[in-house]
Amino acid sequence: MLSTIMSYQPTMAAVFAAMVLALLSGWLNRPRLAVTCLLVCLILAIWQFLFEIYDPKTGFRMPWIQTQNEPTPRSLAAAG
């Protein structure tokens, strides 16, 4: 399910187009249009970000980062 959703990618061009439109609308005194474009841009950017960091094998996890505790003398002694 998640991998199906994450297979759809918004284009980066759309993200930048929405931001340019937001800035231009703001400059041309169209505040509602500007804020709408800004929110569209944010949503597309978050979607793009999630697409970029998603891996079909590991999902959003980062297995290359060691997160297990190193064995210490005390933990080794407790393990017997």
Add this chain to the structure above:
Amino acid sequence: MKGPATQKTQQVLALLNYLYLLAIMVVIAGILTAAMTLQYAKGELPCPLCLLQRVAMFGVCFGIIENFRRGFSYQNTGYSLLFTIFLLVVAVRQTLLDIYPRPGHEYIGSAVLGLHMPVWSIIIALCLLTAYAAKLAVLGGDEYLEEIPPNQFPLIGKLGDVASLYVIVICAVNFVSVVLQCGLEECHTFGYRLLQ
């Protein structure tokens, strides 16, 4: 009823507020210009997450530009903070992605003062959050700011307009550049796709 001394203090604080916002926008515009210079002069193509960090910085500028166009509002501060948080999340994730170099995952581009772009982005986002927090702490309870538009300070207002226009222009340049680099597809490219 406000006394003249209070009004004068409020005018000074409003001036400082607009100066502060202008400084933030100029610094962000400088950072974006430096990134674009490295891109066009040294041929360092931005990766997708690098491009999203640029979008986040433009989003921060949006809030500031709105403050200069329509007067100060905390809604605009909210827009800037939203994109600052987005910048921080993207930059932290990219730093963690490349922190352990392996094939296909290593810091790309030139290091500036020993730090790469995503690490700088974390610092930039933290500086922005600190700057807004400090402003709220020092000028907290400043509803009067909304009653003092930037055009009461003609020079600051004009400089704000110039900086705003510059940010809009470089955003448009980035849009064209992204279209040339990626077309309408994914952005993992080693050249400008539409120019090949």
